[in-house]
Amino acid sequence: MEPIDQPEPAYAEPQRQVQRWLGRCMLSLQQSERLLKALLHDADFTAVHSGRAGEGAAAFEVSRTFDNERLASMTLGGAVTAFFGDVVTNTEAPSDTKRERDLPDDRMSMKFSFRQSISSEAFEALQASMREMVALRNEWVHHLVDQFDLWSLEGCALALEDLQAGYEKAERFRLEIQGIGKDMVAAGEQMTAFFASPQGRAALFGDKIPLESTMLLGALRDAVAGTAPASDGTLLLSAVLEKLHALHPHEKPENYGYASWPQVIHESRVFGIVRHDAEGRKIPPRVRLIGSNSRRE
Structure with missing residues (x-):
């Protein structure tokens, strides 16, 4: 059925x-x-x-x-x-x-x-x-x-x-x-x-990061452009650093393996530091463009 x-x-x-x-x-x-x-x-x-x-x-x-x-x-x-x-x-x-x-x-x-x-x-x-x-x-x-x-x-x-x-x-x-x-x-x-990147490899192995790969040089240029120069075209280092800290407070040389801003200036090959006048007398450090007539030490 x-x-x-x-x-x-x-x-x-x-x-x-x-x-x-x-x-x-x-x-x-x-x-x-x-x-x-x-x-x-x-x-x-x-x-x-x-x-x-x-x-x-x-x-x-x-x-x-x-x-x-x-x-x-x-x-x-x-x-x-x-x-x-x-x-x-x-x-x-x-x-x-x-x-x-x-x-x-x-x-x-x-x-x-x-x-x-x-x-x-x-x-x-x-x-x-x-x-x-x-x-x-x-x-x-x-x-x-x-x-x-x-x-x-x-x-x-x-x-x-x-x-x-x-x-x-x-x-x-x-x-x-x-x-x-x-x-x-x-x-x-x-x-x-x-x-x-070069920055990363330098950071990983504890080396200095190539200056051209950092923001430091741009920050330095901004500070120099914003600081009034003397008659010889140089600028007080203290005035440049004051402007730099105001414009770029987070940019620090030690973040990239550099000891100080003077070291950054020295290795930039764009700027230099003047510590003596034309007669050899010691003066407050000043910043100058590479190629200017001011004496560099």
């Missing part, structure tokens, strides 16, 4: 719609979780040279605050908590005084940390958004069938409405994290470009 086909209950197709939308929501959140963990993985690491010669980049032993083993057991909620402690910070909150790992003095070593500081308002909004996603994820996983009667048309309709609204939030959440990830990638590319 052939079985008699039983018609599907009315709620069957709406229930399948609920299942499909639940899948969309969970996939979106899983993408966000993977992005968060990737950000944590790359946000903080140290690289210490093994001391072995001839191995290139392979000689660096890299350790990460959030290694793969730690991240594998981390939940979405745990990733969000770590994210706000180690990647995004509140510019108005007291600075964190966590102890940094000591680096060895006898080997080449470096530490990289990515931090994005945002306003208190933006920090609270992003944190609220992420906490909402964690709560939604827990509700969908643990309580969806408790909240909605999925064996009724009305229950399916309410569940579908909840999931569709939640999916929009989950996608906004994913795009927010993706934006922070793009900022981190850009910062990493800038760091790579810097260490590939």
Whole structure:
């Protein structure tokens, strides 16, 4: 005797719609979780040279605050908590005084940390958004069938409405994290470009950065142009330095491996320092253009 086909209950197709939308929501959140963990993985690491010669980049032993083993057991909620402690910070909150790992003095070593500081308002909004996603994820996983009667048309309709609204939030959440990830990638590319440049190689190996590769010479030119010269065309060094500090307070010779501004002036091959007058008498140091008739010492 052939079985008699039983018609599907009315709620069957709406229930399948609920299942499909639940899948969309969970996939979106899983993408966000993977992005968060990737950000944590790359946000903080140290690289210490093994001391072995001839191995290139392979000689660096890299350790990460959030290694793969730690991240594998981390939940979405745990990733969000770590994210706000180690990647995004509140510019108005007291600075964190966590102890940094000591680096060895006898080997080449470096530490990289990515931090994005945002306003208190933006920090609270992003944190609220992420906490909402964690709560939604827990509700969908643990309580969806408790909240909605999925064996009724009305229950399916309410569940579908909840999931569709939640999916929009989950996608906004994913795009927010993706934006922070793009900022981190850009910062990493800038760091790579810097260490590939003469400035970066000099900074890495403790050498002086070539003067033409720094902002020092431009800052010096600005200061000279803004200082009134004497009748012989020279300028008081003290007046030049006063103008320089006013125009470029953050430009300092020691930032580039130079001991002082007089050293920068001496090595610029554009300017020189005059310390004696034409009769050989000592005078307050003055700055002159190379090629002028003033005596240089």
